[in-house]
Amino acid sequence: MSGDDVYTATKSDARVIAALSAGDERALGALYDRCGSVAYALAYAMTSNAATAEGVVADVFAHIWREAHKFQVGKMTLMAWLTSLVRERSLAIRRAANALHATPASRTPGPDQGEYTRTAMAPSAGRGTRYAFSTAPRVHLALGALSDVQRRAIELAYFEGLSGQEIALQLQLPESGVATHLRSAMETLRDSLAPVGPQGQPVVVGA
């Protein structure tokens, strides 16, 4: 499967899920070839450690392998499921690591992580990586069109896993303001990215 338009969800999701459910290991390999890069990039962005990120990706693929037969193809795209698993797992590991270190880890990111995620959201240089497909630049462009506060709120929610309260603290905004920024940001992103839903239909939301 070509790297381009990886995000086009379609009946190919149903085929992949069927193959995985039947224990077809080639389908797992193909899924890794298609999605492994973005899965790892996300895990690394969230855990900042190569070994940990590799573990996250391995765990997620193992989970998908075990649970594919229960995945509802109509509910969400395979890609959305996979990335949500990576994100959830990464957040769980980070929280467990913070707890074990017994330092009173505040959940707001320190300057280093903040810097890192700001870099994460800047347009990538596209250094001829394995997954130089069209989706990443489109996402960067779409994020670039957001206001600074919208982008920062999305970044803190998605990459740092902060709650509305914590984002409000971090950005020194009222909580209601944060909710509004998140919503308007996501609606803007949806409009510019026009993601394709599980049935291959454009994702729209009722007015």
Add this chain to the structure above:
Amino acid sequence: MTHQELRASAAAYALGALDGAELAAFEAHLEACAECRVEVDAHREVAGLLAYAAPSVQPRAGASLRDRIMADAAQARPIRSARPAAASVAPLRAAGRTRASRVGWLAAAACLTIAVVSGVAYRNTSAENERLVQSLGATRRDAESTRVALAARDSTLSAFFGPMVHVVSLSEGGGREPSARVFWNHTKNVFVVTAFNVPQAPKGRVYQLWAMRNGKAPLSMGTFTPDPSGRALAV
């Protein structure tokens, strides 16, 4: 709160940014409101795209991540296609480094042993055991009694994939060898051990799960019996 007011939280919910009472209120509303479910699904698709904003970086070449994933999959074949295991008990070998030691942030203090013992009662002292010793690298836990249940509930496994759960694979080499995973819920200090491709114990024998603790006697975590497809679950 009205539907419109709650709907305004859909994006935050899809991003996991709702907490506490707000989260509970929104989730309650979701059960009754199809429009909001559609909205959440839409936001989730957009959220999935945010993953592409992460800087492009490759796994370490030496890590052979793809090979590892494929090897793990070969051992843990989807349950529905698992064949009933042979009657003889296959020896369970100690595995190499576990994921926990790779992560490195858990202090090594305990490990788990799966043993075959004869009879359910622990009176039989001449039982022959096949022992599997693993380094878990888990922190010390106090003794608690545990229950044993047969593998049945997929929801149990899903629940243990949520936050505050660390998964450690007690993995085996070879395609049809038994393998096990430990799901450790850190906040509740609860372990779930799931095992795959476990051969049926010989007649009159059951499997017993032991926690090996440094400097202390092993603690029995109860017994378990694999179902016909070789699955077992211990809590």
